[in-house]
Amino acid sequence: xxxxxxxxxxxxxxxxxxxxxxxxxxxxxxxxxxxxxxxxxxxxxxxxxxxxxxxxxxxxxxxxxxxxxxxxxxxxxxxxxxxxxxxxxxxxxxxxxxxxxxxxxxxxxxxxxxxxxxxxxxxxxxxxxxxxxxxxxxxxxxxxxxxxxxxxxxxxxxxxxxxxxxxxxxxxxxxxxxxxxxxxxxxxxxxxxxxxxxxxxxxxxxxxxxxxxxxxxxxxxxxxxxxxxxxxxxxxxxxxxxxxxxxxxxxxxxxxxxxxxxxxxxxxxxxxxxxxxxxxxxxxxxxxxxxxxxxxxxxxxxxxxxxxxxxxxxxxxxxxxxx
Amino acid sequence: xxxxxxxxxxxxxxxxxxxxxxxxxxxxxxxxxxxxxxxxxxxxxxxxxxxxxxxxxxxxxxxxxxxxxxxxxxxxxxxxxxxxxxxxxxxxxxxxxxxxxxxxxxxxxxxxxxxxxxxxxxxxxxxxxxxxxxxxxxxxxxxxxxxxxxxxxxxxxxxxxxxxxxxxxxxxxxxxxxxxxxxxxxxxxxxxxxxxxxxxxxxxxxxxxxxxxxxxxxxxxxxxxxxxxxxxxxxxxxxxxxxxxxxxxxxxxxxxxxxxxxxxxxxxxxxxxxxxxxxxxxxxxxxxxxxxxxxxxxxxxxxxxxxxxxxxxxxxxxxxxxx
Numbered sequence: 001x002x003x004x005x006x007x008x009x010x011x012x013x014x015x016x017x018x019x020x021x022x023x024x025x026x027x028x029x030x031x032x033x034x035x036x037x038x039x040x041x042x043x044x045x046x047x048x049x050x051x052x053x054x055x056x057x058x059x060x061x062x063x064x065x066x067x068x069x070x071x072x073x074x075x076x077x078x079x080x081x082x083x084x085x086x087x088x089x090x091x092x093x094x095x096x097x098x099x100x101x102x103x104x105x106x107x108x109x110x111x112x113x114x115x116x117x118x119x120x121x122x123x124x125x126x127x128x129x130x131x132x133x134x135x136x137x138x139x140x141x142x143x144x145x146x147x148x149x150x151x152x153x154x155x156x157x158x159x160x161x162x163x164x165x166x167x168x169x170x171x172x173x174x175x176x177x178x179x180x181x182x183x184x185x186x187x188x189x190x191x192x193x194x195x196x197x198x199x200x201x202x203x204x205x206x207x208x209x210x211x212x213x214x215x216x217x218x219x220x221x222x223x224x225x226x227x228x229x230x231x232x233x234x235x236x237x238x239x240x241x242x243x244x245x246x247x248x249x250x251x252x253x254x255x256x257x258x259x260x261x262x263x264x265x266x267x268x269x270x271x272x273x274x275x276x277x278x279x280x281x282x283x284x285x286x287x288x289x290x291x292x293x294x295x296x297x298x299x300x301x302x303x304x305x306x307x308x309x310x311x312x313x314x315x316x317x318x319x320x321x322x323x
Numbered sequence: 324x325x326x327x328x329x330x331x332x333x334x335x336x337x338x339x340x341x342x343x344x345x346x347x348x349x350x351x352x353x354x355x356x357x358x359x360x361x362x363x364x365x366x367x368x369x370x371x372x373x374x375x376x377x378x379x380x381x382x383x384x385x386x387x388x389x390x391x392x393x394x395x396x397x398x399x400x401x402x403x404x405x406x407x408x409x410x411x412x413x414x415x416x417x418x419x420x421x422x423x424x425x426x427x428x429x430x431x432x433x434x435x436x437x438x439x440x441x442x443x444x445x446x447x448x449x450x451x452x453x454x455x456x457x458x459x460x461x462x463x464x465x466x467x468x469x470x471x472x473x474x475x476x477x478x479x480x481x482x483x484x485x486x487x488x489x490x491x492x493x494x495x496x497x498x499x500x501x502x503x504x505x506x507x508x509x510x511x512x513x514x515x516x517x518x519x520x521x522x523x524x525x526x527x528x529x530x531x532x533x534x535x536x537x538x539x540x541x542x543x544x545x546x547x548x549x550x551x552x553x554x555x556x557x558x559x560x561x562x563x564x565x566x567x568x569x570x571x572x573x574x575x576x577x578x579x580x581x582x583x584x585x586x587x588x589x590x591x592x593x594x595x596x597x598x599x600x601x602x603x604x605x606x607x608x609x610x611x612x613x614x615x616x617x618x619x620x621x622x623x624x625x626x627x628x629x630x631x632x633x634x635x636x637x638x639x640x641x642x643x644x645x646x
Binding site: 220279 | 365368369372373375376457461464543544591594595597598601602603605606607610622623626627629630631632633634635636637640641644
């Protein structure tokens with residue numbers, strides 16, 4: 001049975017009364033590709049915009065197996081125990097294939113999933129990372145307007161998804177597990193430079209020595225690539241022994257206290273970047289659908305084999321577009 | 324007096340007879356913004372395309388004061404002494420301001436400038452880095468077709484110019500001088516990851532100790548960010564003592580022997596990237612000139628102040644474009 005959507009007023013009323021199911025339906029609305037839903041979604045976003053911006057936006061990246069779910073579960077429970085409300089969202093470019101691999105199975109976070117102070121939402125599916133990112137950004141705004149203190153946005157870090165999460169959050173942390181092929185050499189180019197904190201997971205039992213070494217290596221690397229302003233921290237934690245989370249949280253608070261102005265500026269440039277990116281994406285998308293991938297590939301082949309110069313090919317393609 | 328341009332046949336004839344002044348005029352032709360010259364330039368490029376691809380394409384970056392001219396002079400003379408012909412080109416985004424700061428003054432390279440086996444061409448001027456890069460790429464093709472064994476492309480590394488040079492060369496080296504504020508922390512984000520070799524300059528006199536430490540630091544950093552396949556080398560040299568150049572050259576040869584297939588693939592993807600980039604640049608340029616920077620800035624301000632969402636702003640801007 002197809003559910004009819006709520007009206008704008010019903011959505012706004014639901015937000016006022018903190019009705020979780022209305023939040024869930026609002027997120028479904030922004031995720032919908034139906035043009036009518038999209039129009040309503042944009043109206044809703046416009047209405048709630050003044051109420052956004054009050055949450056701490058924290059990005060969490062980590063490859064599968066690093067212990068990301070356990071970390072988010074432990075961290076999330078820590079936060080709700082501090083009487084904070086937490087929304088967990090995801091940017092997962094693989095979800096179009098698997099039908100939602102991140103957070104798709106809420107049982108990965110047993111306790112957090114049933115915590116009344118927490119709200120977990122699986123990754124939206126979508127054809128492009130751009131589409132997935134946009135929906136997650138919009139879901140973030142909805143969660144903020146709804147009143148969540150913290151929004152955690154997780155990603156598996158496939159392709160550009162880490163960059164994308166770093167570009168929508170204030171604080172970007174990367175989870176790493178040493179000795180699992182997940183050491184520094186395994187980190188994709190450019191990612192370490194986005195990182196505000198590295199968290200070395202599974203700091204328990206026999207791992208302790210290995211982890212000390214890893215921590216030292218990461219600190220060295222982050223020092224080499226050090227950012228202006230905030231010096232990225234390297235912390236360790238154990239979901240089993242429940243250690244390390246308090247330090248991580250106090251670092252994050254320190255970051256927010258210390259970098260107040262920078263965060264404001266960062267958010268403003270993120271907004272402008274986002275607008276610019278959406279314009280570029282649309283221009284390219286319009287070009288692609290007008291010219292067609294077959295034509296483009298044909299010219300790519302000609303260029304690759306040295307038949308024509310890239311400049312000539314680009315001019316030909318643009319002629320096809322403006323025609 | 325305005326020189327009339329040569330005909331296509333005259334250009335081709337000049338290339339056949341290795342007439343240097345014809346090469347110089349061909350480069351002037353690709354640099355010209357006159358539409359008739361551009362049309363002829365594209366015809367010429369199309370004709371000479373099959374003769375390109377045989378040179379070693381080497382990118383050299385370094386901030387002013389690092390000893391780049393001395394290095395290129397010494398390296399260039401070393402190569403011509405090995406009976407190799409060398410063309411030196413430049414991508415210099417600052418040249419529009421200063422009227423050609425890189426290589427503008429050939430006397431910086433006294434000996435190389437009068438070496439019959441060498442050809443030095445100052446950076447083209449241009450409004451955009453994209454324009455400057457395109458002209459340098461096309462000049463590179465002309466030099467290749469003319470028969471130069473080596474094409475050196477230098478840049479001061481302002482803004483994106485290093486990325487741009489790395490994207491048109493096979494082998495990208497960065498010159499660094501320790502103790503001059505030019506240490507690792509001064510390297511722009513992401514650049515170290517493009518580098519195939521770091522050359523520490525001025526390894527002579529009192530510098531030797533400082534340089535050993537710098538070399539170790541750079542090796543560490545490159546190890547952390549190591550590329551697949553080729554491990555970037557850190558070498559030192561002295562233009563005064565004429566040391567280090569032979570090792571650098573033997574490394575470069577080793578790179579070409581070792582990475583034959585990778586270079587072939589790299590060049591093909593560079594071509595396609597280049598075509599894609601030219602298409603994107605043109606699309607954005609068309610958008611910008613149709614909508615106007617004032618409108619775009621107006622929407623940026625609205626987005627920045629939280630009046631509308633980036634998505635809504637992008638849709639409004641695109642409406643203005645397609646209107």
